[in-house]
Amino acid sequence: MTFDEILAQTIELLQREGRVSYRALKRRFSLDDEYLDDLKIEIIRAKRLAIDEGGEVLVWTGVQRPPESGSEPRADAPTESRVAAHPTISQEGERRQLTVIFCDLVGSTPLSEQLDPEELRELIRGYQHACIAVITRFDGHIGKYLGDGLLAYFGYPRAHEDDAQRAVRAAMGIVAAMPTLNAEQGRLPVSLKVRLGIHTGLVVVGEMGGGAFREQAAIVGDTPNTAERLQKQAEPDSVVISAATYQLVRGLFDCELLGALSLKGLSAPVQAYRVLRETSAQSRFEVAMQAGLMPLVGRENESAILNERWDRAQSGEGQIVLLSGEPGIGKSRLVQAFREQIRGAPHRWLESHCSPYHQNSALHPIIELLQRTLAFQSDDEPLTKLARLERGLEEYGLSLTDCVPLLAPLFSLPVPEKYPRLTLTLEAQKERTQIAVQSWLLSIAEREGLVMVFEDLHWADPSTLELLGHLLDEVATARLLAVLTYRPEFTPPWSGRSHFATITLGRLLRPQSEGMVKNVTGGKALPPQVLDQIIAKTDGVPLFVEELTRVVLESNLVREQDGHYELAGPLPPLAIPSTLQDSLSARLDRLGRAREVAQLAATIGRDFPYELLRAISPTGDSALQKALAILVEAEVLYRRGLTTQARYFFKHALIRDAAYESLLKSKRQQVHSRIAQVLEEDFRDTAEAQPELVAHHYTQAGLPLRAVPYWRRAGERALKLSANLEAVNHLNNGLRLLDTLGASVDEIAIRQQQHSALLYLLGTAQKRSGNPLESHETLLQAANEAQKIGSSELLIDALQQLTINAYEVGLPMASAVPLMREVLLTLPADDGLTRAKCLNVLARALSMTSSTQEALSYAREGLAIARQLADPESIVRNLGGMAYALQSLDHVMERLEITAEMLKLSKHITDRDLLHDIYSFRTWTLFEAGDREEAEAAIERHRCLAEESRSPFDIALNTVYRAAWAFMQGHFAEAERFAEQAFAIGRQLHAERATGILGLQMFSLRREQGRLRELEPLVKFFLAQHKEAGAWRPGLAVIYAELGRREEAQDQFKHLARFDFADIPRDSMWMVTMTYLADVCTFLHDEARAATLYEMLLPYEHLNVVIGGSTVCCGAVSRHSAALAATLERWDDAQSHFDHALTRNTNLGARPFLAHTQHHYAVMLLARDRPGDSTKAKTLLKEALATARELAMRALAERITSGSP
Template sequence: MSLTSIPCPHCGHQNPPGLAVCDHCATPLANLCPNCGFENPRGFKFCGNCGTNLLTASLVRPSDSEQLRRVRGFIPGQLVDKILNASKQIEGERRTVTILFSDVVGFTTISEKLDPEAVYTIIDESVAAFRDAIFAHEGTLDKFMGDGVMAIFGAPVMHEDDPARAVRCALDMQAALKTLSDKLVARHGIPLQMRIGLNLGTVVVGDIGADLKMNYTALGDTVNVASRLQGVAEPGTILASRAVYEETRALFDFSELGSIRVKGRAEPVEIYQALGVKREPQSVRGIPGLSAPMVGRERELAQLQQALTDLLPRQRGGVVMITGEAGMGKTRLVAEAQQWLTDSALPQTWRIAQGKCFAYGQSAFEIFLQLLNKLFFIQPEDTPETTHAKIAARVQRLFPDTQTQYQILPYLENLMDLPPLEHDLAERIRYLEPAQLRQQTFVAVRDLLLREAQAEPLILILEDLHWLDKASLDLLHYVFSATAEAPLLIICLARHSENQVSAQIERFAATALEEHFTRIVLQPLTVTESAALVDLLLTISELPETLRQLIIQRAEGNPFFLEEILRAFIDRNLIRRRLDRWEVTPTADLNAFQVPRTLESLIMTRMDSLPEPTRHTAQCAAVIGRDFSDSVLLHISDNNPVRQENDLQELMDHEVVVQTLRLPERQFAFRHVLTQQTIYNSVLVRRREQLHHKIAQAIEELYPTRLEEQTERLAFHYNESKDAVRTLPYLVRSAERAAARFANAEALGYFRSALELAPRANAAVETRLRILVGLGNSQAHVGDFEGATQSLTGAWQLAPQLASQSARARRAAEIARRLGRVHERHGKYDEAMRWLELAHREIDNVPDSARTVERVRIYLEIGWVHYRRGNLDEAQAWRLKALEIAEGLDYYAEMGSAYNGLAAVANLQGDWQRAIQYAQRGLELRERIGDVEGMSRSHSNLGAILLNTGEWDRALPHLLKSLELKKRIGDVRYLVSAQINLGLYYLFKSDLVNARLYLNQARQGAEKLHDPNALCLALNSLAQVEATEEHLDAAQKLLTESIALAEKSGVREWHAEALSILAQVELRRGKLDAARQASERALDLARAAGYRQTEANALREAGSVAHAQRNFVQAEQDLIRSIEMSRALTSPYEAARGELRCLATFQQLGAAYFSQRAAAALARLA
């Protein structure tokens, strides 16, 4: 505090010393002591804190040595040393502290009624009592404020129970003032009372002056809330915030008082009144730590050993899920199992690959990239050529067949950011959409792991899966199925309290693998096991029982926490190693040592014991991350190599970090992520930002040829440094990389961050367009059509700002096409067509665009909307136009899509031979580029067409192949169509059990996907099953739901079919008018759309209705027309169904010829 000026409490004006009122606003000024800074009431001649003569004292602050001499007179010497030693370590750090504010009520009355010297005596006694209480609990006195005081607990000296110390101090201060007040009442009849407020929060610690007062900067409202609590407290009470209450309620009695509003805070602050120390204090639970020596895990180890042992005789593996709170020993359990495997006499050799997730800067599929690097023996120093060679050699060894190699190699190399060297391999990737590439990649990874396990039992150990990215989660679920086919064991480690990822993995594995899934949950150690662990760590026969019990009590069964407590004893030299054993240090005062209550304070207590340079190195490493390299650390820490080597050795000796790799450059890791996070949080935000920036620059300078694989880390570090301009390019590239791998969750996160950052980075128009279009595409992939529409509309509005006319038109065409596709998928066909027509007009404005891939895509999307609307001729025409361009330019993906669409049109038109030709051509193209997803759709199309032609035996292999491929690639969306087609196959074969099974699966899948087209078809098909079993009410309900959905979404294809089936159901229910209306509506829709087979079916139902109404002439006309159409369409099944309906009518009409034909058709089908 400077006494060269005095701030006005009202306006803040700085006044020269000696003034009684502000020379700016006339507000009375504080009467500050020039010696100690104490704020005295007006009229005091002597300081109420130190006794200095306020009238004659010099306004010049005493020297540091003089101030230190004076404060040693009333602060315990041991505490002075603690404060001074700690202050050297923590200057410029963030610390969690407890703030105490107090205010004495009644001083004004005393000042008015008593002589100034009497008032001085009272103030002196009260200040001394408050000061003694604060120092007794090793708090730091921040300031005296006339009749109040502010103290800080937790900095510079940190204890495991600082919040409890603050509460005890407040109780002691109230008790001391009560004693003083009783004397005043007895002498003068004037009482004194005090109000106290307590709050727990974070401050930035500054230096400690010679007067032992701490300079600090409050973060957030830490101090404000404490001051506000003091202000609302009733005289004689102590109010605490919820944060203080939560930390100390086991030790003190509290009364809940509701909440108050605090200026600057949106949420109210809950308040509690501290009443006193509990008569029977409860156990205080500490924050969990992590890994520790193996104790008390015999049963869990046996489970894991059994899973390992079962690999060989069963020739199949499984999944083991190990969960537990941080510190329960998950990693240690697996390490013990690995050691057992190494030491066992099992004849078989094993291969183990490990990977782990991180909480920061993680790219999609990160953990699988780690596994692949290990399986291919790839080293960080390997050149791209060497890496290519290693991958190719391993794949060739595992897959001798060249064709199979071509189905594996390009996708693995692409996943690992390696462009395929061979032209043929590159071609397989070039024409695939992200979704197709993702599915092919999944297949390649699964097949690789499967073959590795078949060659040699394979164990995958995946750590920290609670931080698993969404893309890796999907791939992990997919590869689980490989464990049923080979000795592949996947061991998953995760915290069960972090998020829902571990629960998702567990549910999926339990359902998919059943008895081949093992669940291991690590529970806290028992008291006996904890005692055994203490004995394992320290062989001290004379360890005091009180100390042993203290350790066990405070650890509460958490192995890592217990281990950290013991290390704190070692670091403080309370126990030491002598020769080959440990002993308690003879001079150690074990009663004086307080075991840290929380893991945060425990770790920071250990860090405080390290030399300052080592702490600096640890902080720099913590900002880099859990894992860090020697070279990056040296680049940012301003250390010389010798100094850094010493610091790292010190950190390894204290088991803060471990070395994980020696060559080609040394790599280190914090022993536990919580250690890294705690140290990271202690670094000032501004310093963190500077370090993050230096880290990003170091990565760019050290790895200039490997920046693509560092994209996500660079985005993370530049973003944390608040350098928007440098962050944005890496953020956008990270988003595009994730989208290219179909890692939608990660892509969305990156794109949204980039969108938020773009204004601050003054992003160029093209960059903003990349962000908005990329975001819209990713939103569409996950079914967020509203979000996709909003993002793409924003891009559409931005595109006119591009500089050149051709660039504007090209971008506008692409954006309009994507908007059209989004609206089509959402069932908004009119809006879709509006955007696609805009896209068509825009592409016409692009020079030399007559034969571009964008034009082909626009044509295909227009054809698809026409198909959905039932305009089959238009759909066919647009797809043929697209095909004409695509075939000339070898756009294989677009060609496959065009043939697929043409096959769908021909199928609905009843031109099944042409439909088969189109579908087979599409299958050939998709096989050429390795598009498994497309192959599955082509097989599905072929199967559906052959069902319509009555060639059921030929249809079944295609339907089963489609189902197999869709399951293999995890194609949930189009799995529904395969299930529907198989359901129809079994319906035609009168196997209603299997028909219902597949169709119900399809219905559930379509509902989850919100796909109106698939859901209508599933509902129609289920209605036919119900009608066949004479469950007519159930069938009518399903059809009513289908019709309502079709009308809402505009799905004309299945709308007409639903009405045709409904006519049959209503007829059998005896509701002839409803049946006639349904058949007429079905005919109108089918004729308008050109659905010839649906029209034939509707005519059959119309004829049946006419027959029931005894209109035999109309019945004869409709039924004959139905039979003729079905026969012309070469649909024997539908023709036979028509002839069956004719039988009764024609017999009544005496039409023997048709009766005989119907009977013959039935005989052939039987």
């Protein structure tokens, strides 16, 4: 064979295999050392098609051989490779995460003095070519030659998921190439050494300059500067990397920490590391295993399949499991979990990984598998390895004569002369080698039971796939389980047989993702909004969940507090973890021109209609649909619907984010502006239904003047739909934009137009979403702004909401009254509606300051104007103002008429706050008046409104109503449950009255349950803290009376009666205080004070005892009047009152208070002792005892059975 023929065949072999050892070439072509040297010089130096690696191997660096004309891509080639054979370079520029290498020759200045310029030029060219060969091998890009230095980067124009690893490997390869280069330049009196610095970070990459000075792929940013500064810190022939790069290659390389280095030109120190060597870890998953894996989550079914197939394999039914799933979905984790599950069973486990670096290295995964089987060590001598090979073959009964000559070349080992020299053709040798490998593995399986794992089959070389195909044909009767993992773009060339099983890993469900987050946080809860973002961004991909959660924990977004995490400030959108950035960019780069469509679509959002994309795309219909088809095929997008009616969805939020963030900010703004304009002009229904979309796009376009009105519309629409939290977000967005405006005429005008309105709407939304204190502050700001710009209507609206807010959560309103009086004076006489609204607000505010008569006067004036205008909404608002002013017990019947009219007009009302007012007033009044059916209907209607509005306050208030209703009917457990629910909401609202309401409810419940003794310490504590407040002293007096402690009851009662009860405030607690006193007075049999109390209660005979605006309802007032009359021995009056109370409590369904009435009535009858009284008393006592026992009213039951009054 001639030299030229050997040269041609060697080049062809290198193109196909990528790497060939010199030993293999010598054996294949029977070369001597001199002939081999000539071949190396021709390939390495003359043709520059390969480089020498360590003096042992030739590594191909030339262009891959193109497919023959008309040939099809491999059936198993990734989808993306068919889409984009060559990456494209953007002329506009892109934002990218790149890993940048800065390489510089050491001592280049002395070299220039030592060498002739021509010699120096040749030397530097050789150095550059050596660098280029290594960088090209790892698919890097030479960015710039800088004299004797060069800048290279990884991640553009095509990204890889391991660009940082490639960069570090390339840097180490450049260092390793220096001895060979020096040997080739041996005639020159120099020894070349290099320094390399590497940094990973964000850059803008694209065309710069012009004419002859145009750079097609220049990079801008601090990343190349940092790499260059790190290079200066490196020792000769060493590599220094930044912490950002180290985080991406940690565990794959041994590194030495250099500490935080102060680098020239950089404001902050940079943590740096010196790279020492590559570790044995084959993947980031192996690194993660060494650090400790998170528990496997949500793969129970898949684990069961693997275990079931292993059971079959052990019994001699060989099995193949094809395990498919996208990157990060958990294929390797599932395999590792399976390994842990079968660890106790006898078997042999062999595992190998296919690698993107070895796709052109024949049988690389098989060789790696066998090397692990033979326990080869990196520092083993060839003879040691050969001995291990021979022992391994002999162990399983294989012929050394047949196998060693075939297998030794796989490991670049010399074949001893004792073995026959092979005289086979290349094809025959290949076939015999495959059979030998196959026999070896089947022998292992037969003896020990074998689990054979090949990971990442999508990167396998054709020879490996061919060998696997032959092996899998023989598996059916072997004790072998083969697990083959790969990504969806790979189609296995073998399937459809009975001993094959296919597992496709899908996304985790939300609870499973939440479980993963909890594992990462060590069981500590994240704030709900942070958890929601993680779940939304990661789409159930375990790697995404884990990495994004780690980023959150390592950031300043959250801080640990009492066993959980809380937000440290406002929550921005979560950024793509740097550990995922390269992988996501790589997926996009494989799309070719379709990538540009993905970027455009990403600007619209996570999902988008085809028609909107078509409207903003410069691409024609046919080309656009073709690009979308590519995106769907590559599983970047999902499609729902057909052709022009289709809607598309990004499969992963992070893919969408990566596509979007790769656009230059200026380009993004242009696209956002175009989208907003198209929505306004061509998609008006969408713009009207979703104004937040238009607002978002104008905001991102940097056009606040256009965006703010849409944020306001979005807030108004959300409020109408009771989407209160969304309204808060929209309105805050608008306000933030207003803060960015300058001092131009247009900007000042829009600020004046929008600021107070946005604040008013925000205050309303905050109130409805359960933040009354924030709402109060916001509404005060809105009122002040409205006053500044002279907007009376907006000022009144803000004050109206302030009044409602203040009433609901107990905030002061006195300071707002002068402002409202001032507004009233400035209103024009002919603006009746605004005047009526102002009068109504003023009446409500005055009612809260106990200025009842003045409030009533304003309310009547406002109502008169509203009636004159015949405006239903205004009438209802002002009737509500009347109801506010008429809160006392003396006006219950008048209030009943007012609320009846409000109810009648409610069919004309759409404002939910106003409807809430109607049913709130109505419920409270009906509780006092005692109409059971109407009260029950009002509570139910109020509940529906509260749930529709999603207002926490309304929900809490309705829950209080339901607690009161349940208590009145004797459903004590239900009442307690409702009371606790209402309190929980009230506490979240920071409502000051929540604790007082719960206290009254629990006091009433415990009294009926005979458990007042439990509350005595608490009531004493509150009385000590608030000696003159509310019902604490009357409550303590009741406790003493109920417990039979006469002297203590007497002391408290005397204190309360010192002014004949005239000092007791006539507020919402007056009635319950009077009934408590009536009960204590009856217990003490204090006739003098009984007369006073009787006269005070008599006007309210027709009402019920309602505590604190429907907090608790204790049945008819007449029961207490009757007990006082009996104390005074006014028997006929007592009987009349008792009969009234029996009827009223029966009609109300107030069973506990009916039982109390029956008991007290019976005691009165026994004391009066007229004919027939005893018989009637026994009947009443029997009925009362039955009810008391049924409802677990222990105190009442004990009094009845003991004969106590």
